[in-house]
Amino acid sequence: MKITNCFLCCMLVVLAACGQKKSPTVTAAYDSSGVSRNVITDPSKWNKLTPEESAVIVRKGTEYPGTGDLLSNTQKGTYICKRCNAPLYRSDSKFDAHCGWPAFDDEIAGAVKRIPDPDGERTEIECANCGAHLGHVFLGEGFTKKNTRHCVNSTSMLFVPDKN
Numbered sequence: 001m002k003i004t005n006c007f008l009c010c011m012l013v014v015l016a017a018c019g020q021k022k023s024p025t026v027t028a029a030y031d032s033s034g035v036s037r038n039v040i041t042d043p044s045k046w047n048k049l050t051p052e053e054s055a056v057i058v059r060k061g062t063e064y065p066g067t068g069d070l071l072s073n074t075q076k077g078t079y080i081c082k083r084c085n086a087p088l089y090r091s092d093s094k095f096d097a098h099c100g101w102p103a104f105d106d107e108i109a110g111a112v113k114r115i116p117d118p119d120g121e122r123t124e125i126e127c128a129n130c131g132a133h134l135g136h137v138f139l140g141e142g143f144t145k146k147n148t149r150h151c152v153n154s155t156s157m158l159f160v161p162d163k164n
């Protein structure tokens, strides 16, 4: 009887894990990754930014290529918004585009807003919760099967490693 219970328990864990992988949402990614920071929805309570961070996140600047602290990070975990803690990207969508900035081929569902630049040449990406500038998204470059590259400033994100 004990063995059966254990087996059922394992199956439930496997099924739950599969379910989360198939349809990631902001809430599911937040829960499964062990992120302890709460998403801040009240702008008066956003995390304080340094002048360097504000230059990118608020004034839509770009960090110097090759300098970001998350560029070569290969740990498993979740990349969250530096200003409001909203989960933005999972580590399994990160790839090396050799472009000087962290690159992702997919976002956590609903986490990123796309806005065409005024000149129509590029598409800006922002945190869907707080509007923090993240970088730009490029399509059709063929880097990965998803054919999408979110080119994101390290400065705009914090990395929260998975607990196991």
Ligand SMILES: [Zn+2]
Pocket (backbone or CB within 6 Å): 081, 082, 083, 084, 085, 086, 127, 128, 129, 130, 131, 132
């Ligand atoms: Zn945000």
